[in-house]
Amino acid sequence: RGAVAALPAALRAPDVGAGPRWAAVRLLPPGGNSGMNSGEARSQWCLASLDVTNRRSGVKSTFKHNGWVPIGGDGVRLAEAVAVQALKAYTVWVTTADTRGADFEGEAFLKLKGWGGETRELPLVAEGRARASFVRGATSQLTVRGVDVGFVHTAVVRIVPSVNDPTWQPERLEVLLEGADPSSEKATFTAGQWLSADTPSVQLLRSSDAATYEIVVCGAAAVAGAAAAAPFSDPVFVSLTGDCGSTQVVQLVNDEQEWAAGSVQTFRMTGSDVGRLGSVFLHVGGGSGGSGGGAWRIDHVDVRKLPCRGGDGGSGGGVAGVFGEDEAPAAVRFVRRDTSGVRRAVTLDARHASEDAPVELVKDRKPMQYHLTVVTGAEGFPGDAFVSLTGDDGSSQELPLLVPAAAAAKGKSPAAATIPATGGASAGGRGFPAGSSREFQLSMFDYGKPTCLTLRGAFGGGGEEEAARWKLLRCELTNAVDGSKMVFPYNSYLSADADRACLWPQRHCAAKVTLRTGDVGFDGKAFVSFQSWGEEWSPDRELAPEGGKFCSGGVHTFAIHTSESYVSSVRVRMAPEGGSAAARWNLQSVEVAFPDSDDYFYAAPPGAAAASGVVLGGGGGGALSA
Numbered sequence: 001r002g003a004v005a006a007l008p009a010a011l012r013a014p015d016v017g018a019g020p021r022w023a024a025v026r027l028l029p030p031g032g033n034s035g036m037n038s039g040e041a042r043s044q045w046c047l048a049s050l051d052v053t054n055r056r057s058g059v060k061s062t063f064k065h066n067g068w069v070p071i072g073g074d075g076v077r078l079a080e081a082v083a084v085q086a087l088k089a090y091t092v093w094v095t096t097a098d099t100r101g102a103d104f105e106g107e108a109f110l111k112l113k114g115w116g117g118e119t120r121e122l123p124l125v126a127e128g129r130a131r132a133s134f135v136r137g138a139t140s141q142l143t144v145r146g147v148d149v150g151f152v153h154t155a156v157v158r159i160v161p162s163v164n165d166p167t168w169q170p171e172r173l174e175v176l177l178e179g180a181d182p183s184s185e186k187a188t189f190t191a192g193q194w195l196s197a198d199t200p201s202v203q204l205l206r207s208s209d210a211a212t213y214e215i216v217v218c219g220a221a222a223v224a225g226a227a228a229a230a231p232f233s234d235p236v237f238v239s240l241t242g243d244c245g246s247t248q249v250v251q252l253v254n255d256e257q258e259w260a261a262g263s264v265q266t267f268r269m270t271g272s273d274v275g276r277l278g279s280v281f282l283h284v285g286g287g288s289g290g291s292g293g294g295a296w297r298i299d300h301v302d303v304r305k306l307p308c309r310g311g312d313g314g315s316g317g318g319v320a321g322v323f324g325e326d327e328a329p330a331a332v333r334f335v336r337r338d339t340s341g342v343r344r345a346v347t348l349d350a351r352h353a354s355e356d357a358p359v360e361l362v363k364d365r366k367p368m369q370y371h372l373t374v375v376t377g378a379e380g381f382p383g384d385a386f387v388s389l390t391g392d393d394g395s396s397q398e399l400p401l402l403v404p405a406a407a408a409a410k411g412k413s414p415a416a417a418t419i420p421a422t423g424g425a426s427a428g429g430r431g432f433p434a435g436s437s438r439e440f441q442l443s444m445f446d447y448g449k450p451t452c453l454t455l456r457g458a459f460g461g462g463g464e465e466e467a468a469r470w471k472l473l474r475c476e477l478t479n480a481v482d483g484s485k486m487v488f489p490y491n492s493y494l495s496a497d498a499d500r501a502c503l504w505p506q507r508h509c510a511a512k513v514t515l516r517t518g519d520v521g522f523d524g525k526a527f528v529s530f531q532s533w534g535e536e537w538s539p540d541r542e543l544a545p546e547g548g549k550f551c552s553g554g555v556h557t558f559a560i561h562t563s564e565s566y567v568s569s570v571r572v573r574m575a576p577e578g579g580s581a582a583a584r585w586n587l588q589s590v591e592v593a594f595p596d597s598d599d600y601f602y603a604a605p606p607g608a609a610a611a612s613g614v615v616l617g618g619g620g621g622g623a624l625s626a
Contacts, residue, residue: 015054023050023063026075045069050078053087060087087145089178094124097169097192097270098137099253104168104195107160108132112175114149121158122146134168148177152187158201167196169253171270172210192250192270209273212306213240215252215280216331219262220297220345229261232296235285236348239358240271240303241278247271251285259296268306277303278394280334283358284348295349301361304331334361363394365445369480372440374401374455377471380434381494384458387440389477393448398456401440432470450477453488453503459496470494475503491536512593513543513558515572518586521552524575526585530562530592531569538562540573550585567592 027045050063063078092110096102109121122144124132134140152175159168173189176182189204215238222229240247252267259265280301336346336359346359372387388398432438457470475488488503513528525548527540543558550556570590 020052020054020061021080023052023061023078023080024075025050025065025069025078026073027069027071029072043071045071047076088148090122090144090146091176091178092124092142092144093139093172093174094134094142094170095139095172096134096136097171098268099169100255101167101253102169102171103134103136104159104165105133106131106162106165106168108134108168109158110144110173111156111158112146112149112152113154113156114152116150117147118149119146121156134170152177153206155187155189155204155206156201157191157195157204159195161195161197161200167194169194173204190248190270190272192248194251194253207272210270211273212268212270213247214304214306214331215267215269216302216304217252217259217265217267218299218301219259219264220299221262229297230294231258231260232294232348233258234294234296236296237283237285238267238269239281240274241281242274242276243278244275245272247274261297273305276393277305277332277334278363280361281358282346282348282361284350295347298346298348299335300364301334302331303334305329333364335364336361365447368444368446370442370444371478371480372401372442373476373478374432374438374440375473375476376432376434376436376438377473377491378434379469379471379493380432380436381457381468381470382431383468385432386456386458387442387475388454389442389444389447389450390452390454391447391450393446396444396447398454399442399444401438434471450486450505453477454500455494455503456500457494459494459499468495472501509562509594511560511562512591512595513560514591514593515543515550515556515558516588516591517550517552517554517556518588519552520584520586521550521554522574522585523549526550527573527575528560528590529571529573530567531571532567537571552586 025047045068047065047067047069049065051060052063053060061080063080065076065078067076069076090112096104108124110124111121112119124142124144126133126140126142155173155175157170157173161167170191170193172191175187175189176185180186187206188210190207190210191202191204193199193202195202236252237249238252239249247269248271250269250271252265252269254265254267256265280303282298282301336344338344343364346361348359351357370389374385385401386398387401389396453475455472455475459468471493472490474490476485477488478485487506489506490501490503492501494501515526526543526545528543529540530538541560541562543556543560545554545556570592572587572590574585
């Protein structure tokens, strides 16, 4: 009563056309054990309406009745009230993982969600077959019909596990609506998770990039004097993190039923492309495949992003990047280190039988030594400071900058190669006095070429530190291995309200400087310096014309290198040759262009004669005197 009943399976009947015009409904008499007879109240049926959808054409026909249908007889005949194009065809490419037990034969369903709604559960079954069949390592192309949901952003996959086939590992799904452009409108979903009785369904979010990873787990050698470890057979799950997020949690499966202690095991998994790899997380599975009490000792894990595998379904794309076979990146090694930086073996056991308590392995990095110089301006800082480096391959932890006396008081070494990340000063007392240049030795791991240096002052805790204001001019960082030096300018203040400074490497830009001389030139050299808003003037750069003369009416162009990439003011100074009669120079204009960034600056001197070192701004041409 008042309910909508949907038949559990499609009706197979001769094709009567895209949209049927008539429908007849007849009720059969109840069986002998139905508990019903013609004398009971339920001897007839009040039918409101009937919807019939042609799954081949996608046309839904609605037949309205709003009357009674008696049991027996010829029933009632319904005329079509409305017909709509209710369903559209979606082409679905399903790729099954190439691992042991990944294939599946049984009932599988797909639900699509988009900005315009969602479909019902659509059976993933080929034409003429009753059940789905997905072969290990193969891609199946299927056609399903559902409502048009617009932009597809989510796919839900569900299976009905059976005793004969309890698991399935879909690797990737691609969905394309009929009539859509395959090159731009195909929805790709990266899977990789195992579906089973414990987790029969998975929700996948649309992704633009996917990657296939080769994971090599190297078992640790047995501890001397210890009994031989038993083979490990509990399920192990992995996830990878990188610059662009993390992959799904995927079970590690290969062709081995169990893994012997100290052995090397190779796995493949498909997941989101996380960019540059950063960490590996491992844990033992729970549920029906829970921990059996064993342990697996791991020395290290090597992860490599595999070359792009050929596309399918006309997409022309692959699942593992945009490089060719000969361009595949080298494997990245991940290890476990204790708090003092010493490398240790990993033991996976019941302590890690949850996704919330995984073991983290970090990228194995070589140690690096730096010399850091902190240059303070007119206002010093009496407290402690901390520094961290960000490179093109990750970021370091924050390191305290400790002078020897302060380090001893805190029970820390100011510079020790055995400590993975330390900072210590070479000499001097606590803090950063005005006008000082404090030098520190930094010991950390290599995170690639530094791209940012973050300096933090400990202004909290009250006292003179909280009330202080620190004028930080710059930091100079020297690589102790190759001697290369980088300058990180700042030239601003740190305080309790803004206790952290992000310093970027000084850039060296190519500038094109054009000077236009008026009716009075001079013999000698000119010097130019730049200023950006709120910054100090750059050092003078010499501009020596050919022949040593700035001729009247001439245009002279110079190429110089400077750290500034934006100019708000230009200052010009002239240096006439000794004995030269030209003590004045009519400078019409200065043009500064940065070809690499398309920035451009134009300045004309003020109208009246001015002393050497005048700041050029807007206005007409004028003269600069020596």
